Amino acid sequence: GIQVEQSPPDLILQEGANSTLRCNFSDSVNNLQWFHQNPWGQLINLFYIPSGTKQNGRLSATTVATERYSLLYISSSQTTDSGVYFCAVRDDKIIFGKGTRLHILP
Amino acid sequence: DAMVIQNPRYQVTQFGKPVTLSCSQTLNHNVMYWYQQKSSQAPKLLFHYYDKDFNNEADTPDNFQSRRPNTSFCFLDIRSPGLGDAAMYLCATSSSASGRYNEQFFGPGTRLTVL
Numbered sequence: 002g003i004q005v006e007q008s009p010p011d012l013i014l015q016e017g018a019n020s021t022l023r024c025n026f027s028d029s030v031n032n033l034q035w036f037h038q039n040p041w042g043q044l045i046n047l048f049y050i051p052s053g054t055k056q057n058g059r060l061s062a063t064t065v066a067t068e069r070y071s072l073l074y075i076s077s078s079q080t081t082d083s084g085v086y087f088c089a090v091r092d093d094k095i096i097f098g099k100g101t102r103l104h105i106l107p
Numbered sequence: 108d109a110m111v112i113q114n115p116r117y118q119v120t121q122f123g124k125p126v127t128l129s130c131s132q133t134l135n136h137n138v139m140y141w142y143q144q145k146s147s148q149a150p151k152l153l154f155h156y157y158d159k160d161f162n163n164e165a166d167t168p169d170n171f172q173s174r175r176p177n178t179s180f181c182f183l184d185i186r187s188p189g190l191g192d193a194a195m196y197l198c199a200t201s202s203s204a205s206g207r208y209n210e211q212f213f214g215p216g217t218r219l220t221v222l
Contacts, residue, residue, distance in 0.1 A: 032209040042195050044150070044213040087149060091209045094164075095140075097149035 003028045005090055007098035014078055015106050022073040022101045024088035031091050033064050035073050038085040038100070047073070047086075078105045109134045111214035113198050119220045120188050128183040128217045130198030137204065139181040140211065141173060142197040150197055156181060157203070185219075193221045 004027040014020055024033070035047040048055050048062040050071065055062055059079075064071040075082055085100040111132045120126040130139065137158050142150040154163045156175045170192070172184040185192055195218050199211040 034210060036213075041215070042144075042197075042218065043215045044197065044199075046210070046212060049210040089211075095152055095209075095211070097151075099149050 002094070003030065003090060003092050003096055005088065005096050005098040007086075007088060007101050009101060010099065011102045011104075013104045013106065016078055016080060018078050018105075020075045020078060020103065022075070022086050022103075024071040024073070024090075024098055026069050026071075026090050028069070028092065029066070033071050033091075034089045035062055035071070036087045036089065037082075038087060040084060044087070075103075078103075080105045080107050111198055111200055111212055113196075113214040113217050115217060116215060117218050117220070119222060120185075121222050122190065123187045126185050126188055126219070128185075128196050128219070130181045130183070130214055131179050132198075132200045132214075133179070134200055134202070134212060135178065136200035136202040136212070137178065138201045139175060140199040140201075141171075141181070141183050142199065143192075144195040144197055144216075146194075153183070188219070188221045190221050193219055195219075 006025045008023045032051040034049050036044045038044050050062045050064045052064050052066045059076045061074045083105045085102050087097050087100045089097045114129050140155040141153045144150040153167045170186050174182045195216045197216045198214040201211045
């Protein structure tokens with residue numbers, strides 16, 4: 002089956018810093034989503050992005066399907082950005098990466 | 108606002124005592140999913156309903172069952188919870204009507220404790 006790898010596994014940044022999270026996948030996928038899991042456990046939709054680039058405020062994402070990766074950019078980090086960021090891909094089934102744990106220091 | 112609702116948010120049960128978790132949605136989506144997420148791990152798909160069709164993942168234990176009485180509601184039944192079933196249970200929905208079939212929307216989750 003498809004392998005999904007996220008990097009880095011952990012990231013600690015000072016408030017105001019920018020960050021790039023990466024999601025690599027081993028085969029063609031029908032779609033890709035980025036989620037933020039907050040400290041209370043809820044998965045918040047960030048982007049549905051099977052290809053191309055999208056932006057939403059301080060966050061943007063780019064998926065290059067032909068090269069099998071997606072990037073999530075967070076600019077001007079805030080403490081509320083802390084949590085775990087997951088990418089999930091779908092071929093014949095839905096597969097989550099192991100996530101990137103982001104901690105933003107005040 | 109359209110949403111996915113899970114009740115209860117926290118559930119405590121005893122070893123071996125059946126428990127039911129519920130999920131409802133106001134999105135009118137035809138696909139509903141149940142995931143199990145253990146601490147510091149990614150969500151793991153247990154099963155999903157595509158309309159009324161039940162689709163079980165191959166590695167989902169028989170201890171886990173599901174019911175979907177109508178479009179809006181879906182239940183997760185754990186027949187005999189073990190200590191290893193303590194986890195966050197996440198419900199999600201998606202629609203096959205819009206061409207964006209696979210965009211999933213998650214509820215807040217139910218955190219299950221087994222004593």
